[in-house]
Amino acid sequence: xxxxxxxxxxxxxxxxxxxxxxxxxxxxxxxxxxxxxxxxxxxxxxxxxxxxxxxxxxxxxxxxxxxxxxxxxxxxxxxxxxxxxxxxxxxxxxxxxxxxxxxxxxxxxxxxxxxxxxxxxxxxxxxxxxxxxxxxxxxxxxxxxxxxxxxxxxxxxxxxxxxxxxxxxxxxxxxxxxxxxxxxxxxxxxxxxxxxxxxxxxxxxxxxxxxxxxxxxxxxxxxxxxxxxxxxxxxxxxxxxxxxxxxxxxxxxxxxxxxxxxxxxxxxxxxxxxxxxxx
Amino acid sequence: xxxxxxxxxxxxxxxxxxxxxxxxxxxxxxxxxxxxxxxxxxxxxxxxxxxxxxxxxxxxxxxxxxxxxxxxxxxxxxxxxxxxxxxxxxxxxxxxxxxxxxxxxxxxxxxxxxxxxxxxxxxxxxxxxxxxxxxxxxxxxxxxxxxxxxxxxxxxxxxxxxxxxxxxxxxxxxxxxxxxxxxxxxxxxxxxxxxxxxxxxxxxxxxxxxxxxxxxxxxxxxxxxxxxxxxxxxxxxxxxxxxxxxxxxxxxxxxxxxxxxxxxxxxxxxxxxxxxxxxxxxxxxxxxxxxxxxxxxxxxxxxxxxxxxxxxxxxxxxxxxxxxxxxxxxxxxxxxxxxxxxxx
Numbered sequence: 001x002x003x004x005x006x007x008x009x010x011x012x013x014x015x016x017x018x019x020x021x022x023x024x025x026x027x028x029x030x031x032x033x034x035x036x037x038x039x040x041x042x043x044x045x046x047x048x049x050x051x052x053x054x055x056x057x058x059x060x061x062x063x064x065x066x067x068x069x070x071x072x073x074x075x076x077x078x079x080x081x082x083x084x085x086x087x088x089x090x091x092x093x094x095x096x097x098x099x100x101x102x103x104x105x106x107x108x109x110x111x112x113x114x115x116x117x118x119x120x121x122x123x124x125x126x127x128x129x130x131x132x133x134x135x136x137x138x139x140x141x142x143x144x145x146x147x148x149x150x151x152x153x154x155x156x157x158x159x160x161x162x163x164x165x166x167x168x169x170x171x172x173x174x175x176x177x178x179x180x181x182x183x184x185x186x187x188x189x190x191x192x193x194x195x196x197x198x199x200x201x202x203x204x205x206x207x208x209x210x211x212x213x214x215x216x217x218x219x220x221x222x223x224x225x226x227x228x229x230x231x232x233x234x235x236x237x238x239x240x241x242x243x244x245x246x247x248x249x250x251x252x253x254x255x256x257x258x259x260x261x262x263x264x265x266x267x268x269x270x271x272x273x274x275x276x277x278x279x
Numbered sequence: 280x281x282x283x284x285x286x287x288x289x290x291x292x293x294x295x296x297x298x299x300x301x302x303x304x305x306x307x308x309x310x311x312x313x314x315x316x317x318x319x320x321x322x323x324x325x326x327x328x329x330x331x332x333x334x335x336x337x338x339x340x341x342x343x344x345x346x347x348x349x350x351x352x353x354x355x356x357x358x359x360x361x362x363x364x365x366x367x368x369x370x371x372x373x374x375x376x377x378x379x380x381x382x383x384x385x386x387x388x389x390x391x392x393x394x395x396x397x398x399x400x401x402x403x404x405x406x407x408x409x410x411x412x413x414x415x416x417x418x419x420x421x422x423x424x425x426x427x428x429x430x431x432x433x434x435x436x437x438x439x440x441x442x443x444x445x446x447x448x449x450x451x452x453x454x455x456x457x458x459x460x461x462x463x464x465x466x467x468x469x470x471x472x473x474x475x476x477x478x479x480x481x482x483x484x485x486x487x488x489x490x491x492x493x494x495x496x497x498x499x500x501x502x503x504x505x506x507x508x509x510x511x512x513x514x515x516x517x518x519x520x521x522x523x524x525x526x527x528x529x530x531x532x533x534x535x536x537x538x539x540x541x542x543x544x545x546x547x548x549x550x551x552x553x554x555x556x557x558x559x560x561x562x563x564x565x566x567x568x569x570x571x572x573x574x575x576x577x578x579x580x581x582x583x584x585x586x587x588x589x590x591x592x593x594x595x596x597x598x599x600x601x602x603x604x605x606x607x608x609x610x611x612x613x614x615x616x617x618x619x620x621x622x623x
Contacts, residue, residue, distance in 0.1 A: 072583075073583075073587045076454065076584055076587050076588070077587060077588075077591055079454055079455045079458065080458055080496075080497065080500065080588060080591065081493075081591075082455065083455055083458040083459050083462060083496075084462065084492065084493055084496045084497075086459075087459075087462055087463075087492070087496075088489060088492060091429070134586070134587040134588070134589070134590025134591050134593075134594075
């Protein structure tokens with residue numbers, strides 16, 4: 001594993017995921033706008049769920065329509081978490097108001113809040129993990145909707161190669177209701193070769209120079225876990241959009257891998273890639 | 280998780296733990312007088328059968344943490360007794376005519392006697408919770424008692440929410456409103472309390488209960504949505520009259536969705552239909568609502584919603600249970616998520 005220090009992002013204590021990578025990497029002194037850590041401002045974000053089927057990769061891919069099923073699921077799941085976490089808070093307030101010291105001090109009675117207990121602090125990864133899990137379950141039991149979803153996710157893929165995973169164009173996500181943010185103009189295209197159930201999330205600042213992107217690879221926080229190095233950036237000849245090609249080795253351990261996308265000339269960060277091998 | 284495997288393990292454990300729970304709860308049924316107008320009615324619903332999902336979840340959770348079946352059996356019996364007590368009252372409140380394939384208790388015996396039997400059954404459910412202290416110790420027994428108090432209040436609040444919507448003919452609701460109601464009305468008794476009580480039993484009071492709240496909520500909400508779907512699409516094996524929820528004006532996810540999807544003129548018509556009470560509602564009006572649900576994709580929407588919540592339930596299952604060693608009970612709990620969606 002590389003000895004280069006990795007940029008680590010602490011889980012923010014905030015009400016919504018961070019999306020604006022430009023502000024996140026800007027220093028507090030130089031920033032002319034408030035840090036977006038803690039804000040609900042959303043920036044560009046591409047998301048893809050890959051079935052990891054034994055179909056060939058499509059190194060040429062076409063833009064797709066936004067994934068309405070995925071957004072609908074995310075809204076439903078966020079609503080549900082809000083409801084249950086409000087209820088947990090009600091319970092704690094009720095316990096306080098009863099001033100039941102015995103209950104409050106007894107182990108297990110009202111335990112310390114877990115990460116999602118307050119109903120805030122649902123990170124982008126958490127939501128994505130839940131949506132991916134729920135969509136996987138959904139696709140197991142609903143073949144019709146699986147067909148619809150897969151057709152959206154893999155629309156117009158061209159060539160295929162044996163023993164490689166299913167690549168899909170990203171689903172550009174429109175802003176959530178109520179947010180005042182700028183829609184991403186041109187999402188990055190992801191071409192993934194993997195025989196495993198793999199999920200990739202990319203945050204990229206808008207208006208990047210697609211010819212100047214690079215990364216040192218995707219790294220795990222697990223000691224001695226090999227990094228994923230086979231990543232290349234190209235430019236899609238039809239749309240002039242950036243394309244990242246990622247090949248996941250068949251024996252890559254299950255887990256999360258993260259890396260920074262930089263401007264190849266200056267080394268300045270331009271975004272991040274989060275890849276998770278589910279199975 | 281294999282969907283083939285769920286077809287064997289879940290019914291197997293439901294039968295096994297269900298039989299043990301029924302045997303236990305019979306021990307708590309009074310056999311004294313008055314029988315004809317009280318204790319025969321009290322024992323009617325518990326002995327009619329049922330899926331025994333609630334007590335099975337409690338026992339399985341306790342065992343997943345290392346407790347014995349006997350440690351959890353009294354609590355399981357209490358859960359089933361209280362569940363049936365509330366069913367008696369629910370049937371009166373909803374004006375339901377069938378329960379588990381037979382006439383409801385108030386249809387057979389009249390509302391006053393049925394109401395009294397429901398009250399008594401709820402009180403009978405207290406005894407096994409008190410007996411818990413002998414086996415589990417006073418502290419754990421008291422925690423379970425406090426949890427059951429919270430559960431009972433939540434159930435009443437949830438029922439009040441839904442009945443209030445019907446009484447005031449509130450239709451302009453959204454999914455969050457529905458979920459808040461279902462969390463209280465259904466999830467606490469069906470899944471949250473059984474899981475939390477089982478965890479308290481298995482850990483002798485040391486469990487972190489928040490994760491069971493979340494898992495229980497998502498599992499219970501999935502269960503309820505599926506239950507509401509079955510009422511519209513299932514056959515007579517289901518046990519309640521088909522479309523009974525439409526006759527009752529029950530605020531299901533499908534009904535809420537329909538109101539939001541309808542154009543204004545149809546919305547007015549739906550509001551007028553729902554204003555009538557059950558006895559005044561016309562068959563052609565119920566048929567119209569049902570047809571509109573199909574036309575506007577409300578059934579499919581609810582089915583998708585159930586699947587999404589089931590997926591999250593699996594995530595929360597792993598949060599709550601992943602650190603425990605593999606066991607038959609742990610697999611049963613996991614497979615319950617699929618079972619509640621697949622059941623018919």
